[in-house]
Amino acid sequence: MLRKSGLSGALTAALTVxxxxxxxxxxxxxxxxxxxxxxxxxxxxxxxxxxxVAIGVFVFGWMIVSLVRFRKSQxxxxxxxxxxxxMAEIIWTIVPVVxxxxxxxxxxxxxxxxxxxxxxxxxxxxxxxxxKWQYEYLDSGVTIFSSLSRDSDAARQLDSxxxxxxxxxxxxxxxxxxxxxxxxxxRLLLTSQDVIHAWWVPALAVKKDAIPGFINELWxxxxxxxxxxxxxxxxxxxxxxxxxxxxxxxxxxxxxFAAWIAQHKTPTPN
Numbered sequence: 001m002l003r004k005s006g007l008s009g010a011l012t013a014a015l016t017v018x019x020x021x022x023x024x025x026x027x028x029x030x031x032x033x034x035x036x037x038x039x040x041x042x043x044x045x046x047x048x049x050x051x052x053v054a055i056g057v058f059v060f061g062w063m064i065v066s067l068v069r070f071r072k073s074q075x076x077x078x079x080x081x082x083x084x085x086x087m088a089e090i091i092w093t094i095v096p097v098v099x100x101x102x103x104x105x106x107x108x109x110x111x112x113x114x115x116x117x118x119x120x121x122x123x124x125x126x127x128x129x130x131x132k133w134q135y136e137y138l139d140s141g142v143t144i145f146s147s148l149s150r151d152s153d154a155a156r157q158l159d160s161x162x163x164x165x166x167x168x169x170x171x172x173x174x175x176x177x178x179x180x181x182x183x184x185x186x187r188l189l190l191t192s193q194d195v196i197h198a199w200w201v202p203a204l205a206v207k208k209d210a211i212p213g214f215i216n217e218l219w220x221x222x223x224x225x226x227x228x229x230x231x232x233x234x235x236x237x238x239x240x241x242x243x244x245x246x247x248x249x250x251x252x253x254x255x256x257f258a259a260w261i262a263q264h265k266t267p268t269p270n
Contacts, residue, residue, distance in 0.1 A: 030042065030045055031202070031203070033202070033203050033204065033205045034203050034204065034222055034223055034226035034228075034230065034251070035203075035204050035205055035206075035220040035221055035222050035223065035226075036220075036221045036223065037113070037114065037204075037205050037206070037220055037221070038203070038204065038205030038220075039223075040110055040113070041110060041205050044106055044107060044110050047106065048103055048107070051099070051102075051103060055099070116219075117187045117217050117218070117219040119185060120185045120186065120187035120219055121184040121185050121186070122137070122139060122180070122181065122184055122185070122186045122187070123138045123139060123186075123187045123188075123189065124136065124137055124138065124178070124186065124187070124188050124189070125138055125188075125189045125191070126188050126189065126190050126191070126199055126210065127191055127192065127193055127210070128190070128191070128192040128193065128194075128197035128199070128210040128234070128238075129192075129193050129194060130194050130195065130238060130239050130240075130241065131147075131148075131234070131238065131239070131241040131242065131244055131245040132145055132146060132147040132148075132245065133145070133146045133147075133178075133199075133245075133247065134146075135178050137261065140261050140265060141265065141266060142261055142264045142265055142266075144176045144178075144264070145176060146174045146175065146176045146177065146178065146247070146248070147174060147175055147176075148171070148173075148174060148175075148244045148245070148246060149173040149174055149175055150175065151167050151168075151173070152167055152169075152170050152171050152172075152173055152244075153244070155167045155170060156171065156244060169231065171243065171244060171246060172231045172233070172246045172248070173231075173246065173248060174246055174247070174248045177229070177248035177249060177250040178247070178248065178249050178250065179250045179252060179257060179260050180222065180249055180250070180251050180252070180257065181222075181251075181252060181253070181254045181257035181258075182222045182223065182224050182225075182226060182227050182251050182252065182253060182254070183221070183222070183223070183224035183254065184221065184222075184254065185219060185220075185221045186219060186220060186221065186222075187217060187218070187219045188206075188208075188217065188218050188219070189215050189216075189217050190208055190209070190210040190211075190215065190216040190217065190218065191210055191211065191212070191213075191214065191215050191216070192210040192211055192212045193212065194212060195212065195238050195239060196209055196210065196211050196212070196236050196238065197209070197210040197234045197236050197238045197245070198210065198234055198235035198236035199218075199232070199234070199235075199247060200232045200233060200234070200235035200247070201230055201231070201232030201247055201249055202232060203230040203231075203232075203249075204220045204222070204230060204232075204249065205220070206218050206220050207235055209236060210236075222251045226251060227251050227252055227253055228251055229248060229249070229250055229251075230248070230249040230251065231246065231247065231248050231249075232246070232247040232248075232249070233245065233246050233247060234246075234247070
């Protein structure tokens with residue numbers, strides 16, 4: 001009886017798992033992203049991956065051939081006299097070192113580029129609060145606050161009676177997105193007003209901490225043909241409502257961005 005009950009419970013649990021709706025796309029590889037940096041990171045990732053595949057094929061292929069060809073049933077006799085080979089040690093030391101150097105050069109080049117925020121065309125100061133973001137466009141004086149959208153905030157309340165599945169982009173939508181131009185090098189200056197937060201948008205291939213009393217910087221350049229909406233979240237445990245601190249980037253053409261800035265600028269008093 002207990003055995004039948006256990007099997008029935010396991011079958012029910014399995015069916016429940018497979019019947020549950022998927023909330024994220026299932027994939028085996030990292031995505032390319034929409035910025036110049038994300039494209040370079042993806043290319044570096046693929047290059048290193050294929051190097052590792054080639055090394056794995058060579059090592060395991062040699063191992064399998066050795067096991068099959070020199071097995072006891074084929075009359076192979078182990079060599080009990082050879083206990084050391086200077087040449088073999090030189091080869092298996094030099095070859096990995098050369099491989100690591102070949103891998104390190106493009107990796108170092110990409111890492112250096114990640115930190116090179118020079119010649120930016122737009123600078124925005126990002127200040128994190130519990131639990132919202134403030135964006136200050138330093139070149140134009142425009143300031144906006146970005147918080148969880150009202151529909152998501154209402155649905156997340158206990159006993160709200162609202163089905164979260166009916167809310168578009170539940171917990172990933174905001175009232176005021178960060179509007180950016182495509183094709184422009186953008187620098188973000190990150191800080192925090194209270195605790196440590198982290199600004200993270202996967203499609204932009206950027207994530208950096210916002211620390212009270214300290215300014216971090218990051219940069220990215222969205223490709224000209226990648227206008228659209230990109231979503232992220234605070235990636236640092238920052239308190240009770242950490243899970244309700246989304247980030248939305250609205251990437252627009254330079255002309256649309258200029259129009260948006262003009263619309264939100266505070267009129268200069270005469």
